[in-house]
Amino acid sequence: MVVSPVVSPDRESVVPAPASVAFVTSLRARGAATAVHTGSVTLTYAALADLVDAAAASLGTGRRLVLLAADNSLDSLVTYLGALSGGHVPLLAPGDRVQHLDRLVDAYDPDVVAGAGDGGWQVVARHDDPAHQLHPDLALLLPTSGSTGSPKVVRLSHTNLDSNARSIAEALSIRSTDRAVTSLPLHYCYGLSVVHSHLAVGASLVLTDLSVVDPCFWELFDTTAATTLAGVPHSFDLLERSGFADRDHPSLRVVTQAGGRLDPATVQRFAALGRERGWDLFVMYGQTEATARMAVLAPELVESRASSVGAPVPGGTFRIEPLGEIDCGFGELVYSGPNVMLGYAEHAADLARGRDVHELRTGDLARFGADGLVEIVGRRSRFAKVVGLRIDLDQVERDLWQAGHPSHCVDLGDAVGVLTERPGAGTSVTDTVRRLHGIPASAVVVLDGLEAPRLATGKPDYPGVKEILGAHRASRPATTGQMETTAAGEGDRVVAVVALYRELLDAPHATADTSFVDLGGDSLSYVEVSLRLERVLDALPGGWHLFPPRDLVVAPSAARPSRSWLQRVETSVVLRAVAVLLILANHTHLSFVPGGAHTLLALAGFNLARFQLTHRSRGDRAKGVARSALRIWAPSAAWISVVAVVAGTYDWRNVLLLNQVLGDWARWSDHWHYWFVEAVVALLLGTAALMAIPAVDRWERRWPFAFPLALVGFGLLTRYAVVVPDAGPYRGANAYVLIWLFATGWAAARATTTAQRLLVSAIPVLTVPGFWPSMPMREVTIIVGLLVLIWVPTVVVPAVLGRAAAVVASASLFVYLTHFVVYPHLMATSSVLAMAASVAVGVAYWRLWLRVESLSATVAAGVSARVAGSSVAASSLAGSSATGLRRWSRARPARSTAPRPVADSATTTAMFHPETSAADPSPEPACVATTTNIVMPQAAPR
Template sequence: MDRPGVPFARRLDEYGDAPALITSDGTVTYRELAERVETGARQLGDIRRLVCICGANDVEVIVAYLAALAAGHPVLLAPGDNPGSIDAAIAAYRPDVVVRRDHDGRTAVEELCAGSTHVLHPDLALLLSTSGSTGSPKLVRLSHRNVQSNAEAIAEYLDIRSTDRAATTLPMHYCYGLSVIHSHLLRGAALVLTTCSVADAEFWELFRSHGGTGFAGVPYTFDLLDRVGFDTLDLPDLRYVTQAGGRLAPDRVQTYADLGRRRGWDFFVMYGQTEATARMAYLPPELADTHPQTIGRPIPGGSFRIEPLIDAPGDTGELVYSGPNVMLGYAEGPEDLRLGDVLGGELRTGDLARCREDGLYEVVGRRSRFAKIFGLRIDLALVESTLAEHGLRSCCVGGADELIVAVELGGTVDGAREVAARAAGLPTGAVRVRAVSELPRTATGKPDYSAVTALARRPEPAQSACPDGRADAAALRALYADILNCPNVTDDSSFVSSGGDSLSYVRMSLQLEQLLGYLPENWHTTRIGDFEPHCGRRRPSVETNVLLRAVAIILIAGSHIHLFTLLGGAHVLLGVAGYNFARFHLSSAGRTDRVRHTLVSVGRIALPSMLWLGCVIALTGEYRITSAFLLNGILGPPGWTIEWRYWFVEAIVYILLVVAALLCIPVVDRTERTYPFLFPMGLVAVGLLTRYGLIDIDDSRNRILTASVVFWFFALGWAAAKATTVWHRMCVTVAIVATVPGFFFGETRREIIVIGGLCLLVWLRSVPCPTVVSRVAGVLASASLYIYLTHFQVYLPLRDDHPWLALALSLLVGIMYWQAVTFVLRLGRRGALRSAAPGNLTGRRPLPFREPEFRRVRPG
């Protein structure tokens, strides 16, 4: 008997050398994909087993997924970006094989048992969560026929062609995102694999350069498109845009349908549920402008009927769908994997709908979207739509004898309460409204009603025992998105994982402390969802590294102005730079992401520096052109000249580039992860080779300004950040006290300042101080690089006659330049989206592929 499997996954080779998977690194053809799938199927073995795959829009993961489908192994698809959900899925269903990324970014196949511990129904092909997260053990059981038939139906009504190129805008583990993969591979079309958001310039550059013809979006996706000016983008190859995953307001459906008609692409509004594999209905583009409130007609091969309900109007009832894509049933645990079809191809959607005279179906509510309050049956969807008519975006849930409304900032709480009360027919006292900066959403962009319910359990702001410390997750997400210019912030995001670095760290820490009422320890690596508000008063404090940056820049500028002679601040800043590098760049992310993050930070240091120096040279001719390119430390001139004023900037850039190059090497990356404290201590030892002249460096006073010589300060700061025990801190302290003396040619005061600053970094995480001091320190620390860049041009004309004025203006100009750069960076993201020129396909590069590592993990 032939093993079951999904047909399209077995027929990939029919499309020959046509492109199948496209990334920024190259292309995999269908022939190559088929060969890799066949190899993966052999690797999974002949015994039919339950395979848990951690989904990702990645070549190796998709190969493993297709290999399982082709060979007939049932797949439990888990969210690859959520370790907690992965662990929950493994614990609940005990898969025989797990496919996921390891610390090196490789896709590893972990064989948990040689055979299978499950009885698997022969029709079972795929297990998906109904919510897009496997945090709950309840999964949807889909058959090979479900997957194949839904892919065929979608490909038919979208008219997917072999020349199409669809971008992966949605997670693979989400049924909508997965349906894009299925339907396009079925027709021999190509997938443009990316994890970028539609709000990222990189997404549109990749989409244009590879002739992208289509992409999918949930309602939140279209919010992002509005923000980036999608209507102004030049997308010459775009052929269709699809929308599902929740109701899009009719006026916005009309807006996008009209935009598509003017620009030459089709806009498909679609309706579906995971229980129907993905899609049940679609609205043809030609009807979107005139019937935007409807879900359209059933997909090919499917049908609807309206089942009357006692408490619903005559023409309204529950929408019931029939078709070959209806699931086999639910699974509550591994024992349910032996079950076959328990639904008979019919699905009760739970949606209230009606069939119009023109044959189009319109969903008017949700059976579960009603609440009983004071004996009244409240239509929550009606309340939300009424609020929307008043310009208020909201989510509503029913509580215990009250209506709970989360409303985005933009209107008064009292105004929203009155509108909601009138729409629900309730007294205003029975409506509780919470204003949030952004409505809570699930990872797939849908409204998170459980999070809205959780809002109601928090004390009202006016009654809170700690009003300054109450912050909801939505407010935190909005804060992170604003400061880090990162729209894809979720409760699982942290400062580090969202791209934070030392340049944005200070501003974030100050605003986070204001929002929470305190600054949690290790907040930079803490998930947003794990933050807890603090009740009670805490003594205000400032983080030591922030205070050191502020003090150091004042010492640098003041010493240059000759107000005092307290040198050593720049070398302390080198240690702080190493400290922050270790905290912000050495996360648990893969090697490539670490290096990319480091290079982005290099750019944020180098580009403003080069711009400033270039302008100074153009206007005054004061420096050699090599300074504008930060090459003075490499090309000279030898000996002290005014070009060496910017040695610190060059040293930081050189050091970060060298460290990024080192971490590109797999063995170095693995060593650092395995020995996080010993590794930087080893770098300290390497740095001492130049510090003590064991490797010959110019003996002039420029020694103390040369990147290769001062590297050991950076490594000491790195080690300080990784010192987690008293013994570790003692080792770093001994290294500081033993190696700094004698470095500055007998300048004892300078040595004391450097030793003191670095030791503070080792032993104190924060320093108590008045709030006003922490605020001032935060501003100076954030602007420290820019003050260093600009102060030479500010203080020199004023140093002799007005030294204190020179210092004040030096700080002020640096702060202004910092603010200007920050403003430009924010604008640059949108500008890049609008102005980036489309690339050209000049040929296909084969995409490097590594066979997934196969290892057996002993049970228990």
């Protein structure tokens, strides 16, 4: 393309056209090599180059300043690369923080704004012609303080980007066969450098915005055979808490860490884990001002030199500048190399300047070890690094003063400390810092009602402030000293929970009366929210997601296990796993403890009440229960159909789950294998029909405990053959006879008082005996299972067993479906082998079905989007429906208005998913991949 010449502000001569970025211009030359995976879409480099060219054209002619509200999507990546390819200058910012975008728009008046709006990906032109003089060396603008929203940005050149990409690729030995998952935001210099370094060598990217604590993240990781994982210290904390050490990811080759100091013990622990599992850990050090990374500690040195950040990347050098005449063994670390920035910018006029920085004064105090490796010993500047974000403490202070909170801020290592003069302003200060700077409430320590100490010169005594806040933090009864963990009373804990919800759920409207469910919490956010809530409340009560904060902090809960190798697990999860294993043990003759299937039937009623019959509308509740039945029938019908065709064991009645209605009740045969599935589906459909009746729906809401008891009463009429004929010797497989057992589980979920639990407990004790007169052990199993479910909400087990139980429980339907085909072929060899193989095949089918559901949802979304066409949706950035791209467009039309198709969530029913039962009242969505649709105009506006 032809780039308009730029007039230098320093002289009247015309400066040359801007340089290019090699890893962008070489995209097409890599041809058919794979460039990007999204879970549903795989793009070659040639296909990516086509999209990048279209994106470059959509941004207009002339060199334009493009504010990119970035996320980890294909749209965002393509628009970013398109800007570089077209000679434009992208200014990256987090797409979910409107206040930060406001500041950048005010300071730089960008020509184009691009981001995700309600109608899909949007590219909005704010000026007909380029409005800025952009220096020809200028390639990229990145905020200095991560996502804090400071208008001060780093000016990076084309050489900066290319040189650092090559240096990192060489230092990490990145191969063309590597696949890096986007575990960090693209607007963050570390996350962006992962993109640059992999594209520079022809490697590929796995795009996702999922958290490392989300099982769907790891399913995508394994499915795409990703090799590289990047993380900041907070990422490693989440990895440890989510059981990363107990999982095996065969394709993982490299784990990298930067974004702040990681505790040396944690470094050594992960290095040892990597050595055991076959992957390398690289510890790195960098700053935005050096494009990304300046130093790398090689894997072979990580365990022995865990406190070091390593040696400079290829092409870079370090020196230590003494702090004064006295040699104290350390000084300020200064870096030189081709990746050092051009300089800073604070307003649009600065974008015409050339290089005014030739070496980087890092602001870090450091020393060289005997082996020449760099050791960071402290900070010299007024920046802090918290949860991977570089925080400008002066900007935080300015924001607090502007908000009416005269304050002074210091770096407390893993938190920002704030001393404010206003009494009682602690909560407001924390909320302001969290909202404007993206810092978790847990990483803000506030002491209010106290003036800052002063030096003789009248300046704030920041060391004194730090000492005061450090003493205040240590005096509070907490393990970490953070706000989340230090609430002294119920009121403080309510404030901490509300602040946590506002942060993690991006819900500034959260109050003491809005629960996790009210705020739109789902299974994707559940894991991290529950982990963080445990820091506030020590342990969580059953159904915590339904409690508003003011009730949650006083709700009774079991104590946290005292040993780290123990885990507290919901009893329903353990019971589900044990029940299906008992079924397998009986069928493989490993033991004879019957009753597992009937216990599962009661658990189905239990989970129905907890997660389907919530405060949603009548129509939504009825549809939700019906969908649950469908999600049981679909994988069952698919499996039974295949076996019917291949082996001829079953027929169409089994496929439709109608054997109970149309089958032969005179004798037991293989056609009765799936009586349990038929019973659950029939009972769910019956419940859906009941909930669709307005009067019944009102009764259930008005009398949530009495209603299932009434169903138990009706069920006892069929159990004792009062209203229907006796079903004969196989009545234990008949859905209408088992209504009482299903309703007992429902009632157990609704029992909230001791009296109610005693009443529900009496039901199995009095009604189960005699139902199977020839099998008293079956009756004992069911009674014990129900009593444990009623009285023991959680159990403490070894963490390894807890995770295993969750997997088996999640796959219980699929294990039940497949085991009839698996175990008979292995019984002669070993009952243990037959049982183990049955579990393995069932888990495999479960995972396969999740992929099928995900693909189906993606296809359905694509069809829906095509039917809907490309109608224009309201243009607003994600995170604020009231303020979005239109807000900064100056009334110009959006230039790309095609809506992004979003896949529907499809999942196996909550009856067979303990993850759902521990999180959301609606079924937990499967790991659904979203198809990305990029529609770019062919010509720029005139």
